[in-house]
Amino acid sequence: MIPVRGYEGHSVGVLGLGRSGLATARALAAGGAVPVCWDDNEDAQDRARVEGFLVADLSKDRNWDGIGCLITSPGIPHLYPAPHPVIAKAWDMGAVVDNDVGLFFRSYGTPEWDGFDILPRVICVTGSNGKSTTTALIHHILQEAGRDVQMGGNIGRGVLDLEPASDGQITVLELSSYQTELARSLAPDIAIFMNLSPDHLDRHGGPGGYFAAKSRLFTAGGPDRSIIGVDEVEGRYLAAQLRETQNSGEPVIRISSGRKLQGDDWSVFARKGFLAEWRKGRQVASIDLRNMRGLPGAHNHQNACAAYAACRSIGLAPRVVETHLASYGGLPHRCQIIAEKGGALYVNDSKATNTDAAEKALLAFKNIRWIAGGQAKDGGIAALKPQFDRLRKAYLIGDAAEEFAEQLDGYPFEICGTMEQAVARAAADAEAGDVVLLAPACASFDQYSSFEKRGDAFVAAVNSLND
Structure with missing residues (x-):
């Protein structure tokens, strides 16, 4: 505490x-x-x-x-x-x-720090998607590299439940817009902005308020280094503002998934499954992410870029980071590989509670036997139509099953009702090379109290299958 x-x-x-x-x-x-x-x-x-x-x-x-x-x-x-x-x-x-985040930054530094050989540091991660995975990934890499590190905030332990800082310790925090918006004190050493997509708009009075809440971590927090995802206009704006106002050293690292970043600044980006680090106009490192099972898909490659940039900022060598990226097993319910049975892969992405998240999961795999449904959100799955050609078949559960069946527009489906039946039917149909993917594109509350309970039900159903 x-x-x-x-x-x-x-x-x-x-x-x-x-x-x-x-x-x-x-x-x-x-x-x-x-x-x-x-x-x-x-x-x-x-x-x-x-x-x-x-x-x-x-x-x-x-x-x-x-x-x-x-x-x-x-x-x-x-x-x-x-x-x-x-x-x-x-x-x-x-x-x-x-709020508690404000109290944390007010209270974390103590007179005992004067006796430390290496000052403790705080890494904060915010954004719309990928915060939890990036936070856990940074923690994993640093821990495996032998660093004294703890993790909390919006994942795991509350910020005030963490241990008081020790000599050289690194604290990694996931912070939501709800936490950054109100905190009266913000003082991260390294701050990460992943991305921005519409969310919590009623709470923030619209997209501008939502972005302002996220950007406070940087504008009010004044981190020594800012790692900024620039795949959306808000990230490009924020990176430009921070470059303009901080002119010593390399205060901004731009990250991207899907495109090469231009310029002479420090950047980390992933394209076609390879992560590249560039500094001063030249490439200094490259990592093949394609066979890292804990990091499937372009969205996880963005998470890898952010974690890589943070660990490089701490002083880890590229090959050390690469080794521990490869050993990362993934977070529960987020593109979590559960099993391989009969040559088919079973993946739990119960956290995909909207079409945005479900799309990222669908893009991460091919030959998909898709378990979807639950408590539908506005628009259903119509926005996912461009990804339907990745499907072998859909297995529909929950209240949304009938609506989703109509929106599949002729693609094969089966209305299963329950998770257990959906897993059983998908397993019966699955062939070697297929992926049985739970990515519901729905809230869970018609059948489960949380997305975690829904994911647990999927895992239990998969584990009950015969090999």
């Missing part, structure tokens, strides 16, 4: 008592503050009381006596579509509003 600094002896409001909220309350208490906790959910209130925290309804004026700061959980809206009533109350009471 990282004790929060700067609030000793003061009462601090904590809004939202899920994983990050309770970790925040514990870290505040460890730093000598008095957390005053609130959650609209009574079960969450009870969990806080069990841990001995004071619980008070912060929508009531009477409970704000002595509270000058409110720490809110990331999922609670503070501006759009409307501020949560407790956040609005904090403003009315003259309190500042922050």
Whole structure:
């Protein structure tokens, strides 16, 4: 745990008592503050009381006596579509509003650092897609290379649940737009912007607000090095702005998946399955990604470029990075290779909850026996039609099955209903060289409580098959 600094002896409001909220309350208490906790959910209130925290309804004026700061959980809206009533109350009471990420950066550096031989560093990863894989990949490479490294944020442990920094330690954080938007303190040493696609637009008041929330990690954080995905216009804009305002050393590394990057700056890009690093107009390294089973498809090649650039910035040699890229096994539910049976590959991409993510999965493979369906999103799978020629057959589950069957436009399909039946039917049809791919293009909530539970059901069904 990282004790929060700067609030000793003061009462601090904590809004939202899920994983990050309770970790925040514990870290505040460890730093000598008095957390005053609130959650609209009574079960969450009870969990806080069990841990001995004071619980008070912060929508009531009477409970704000002595509270000058409110720490809110990331999922609670503070501006759009409307501020949560407790956040609005904090403003009315003259309190500042922050989140756990702001507290982390406020508290991470301590006087003990003066005795360290190598200062600790923080690498932060943000963007619309690939954050979790990139964060886990950087952590894997550094750990396998013998570095002292820990990982958290939007993946694994909450930021305040991490260990206090040790000599030379590297902390890798995945940060969502919800986390970067509100944090009053941001100070990454290396910051990564992966990409941008429409998401959470109601929460950010449109695409401009969404991009502004992501870009705060760079514009407010002032990292020593920025690694910027430039496959979208927003990334190209951000890279140009950072190059213009930071003119010492090589502050920006541009990354891309699918095209060669021009110019004399530092760049890392992947084309036709090969990663290339260029500096000062010349190629300095090349890596063949094509047979790295934990990193299938162009989207994972972008993740590899980002992780490679971060590890090079830390000082790892290209061949060291290559070795540990090859040993990466992938994250659960994200193009995760589960098994090979009868020459057919079984891949779990339950995290593909929309057409954008499903398209990336479809593009990563050929001869696909596609398990899709669930709780449909607007437009269904019509946007995926250009990828239908990669399919051998679709096996449709959940509420969306009938709608998807109509949108397949003559391509072969079977309505299976359940995951177990879909896996069984796909396995019965599969031939050597086929890929049985779960990429639902749907939310899970018609049949499962989360995409993780849906992916677990796929894995269980695959494991129950006879070899």
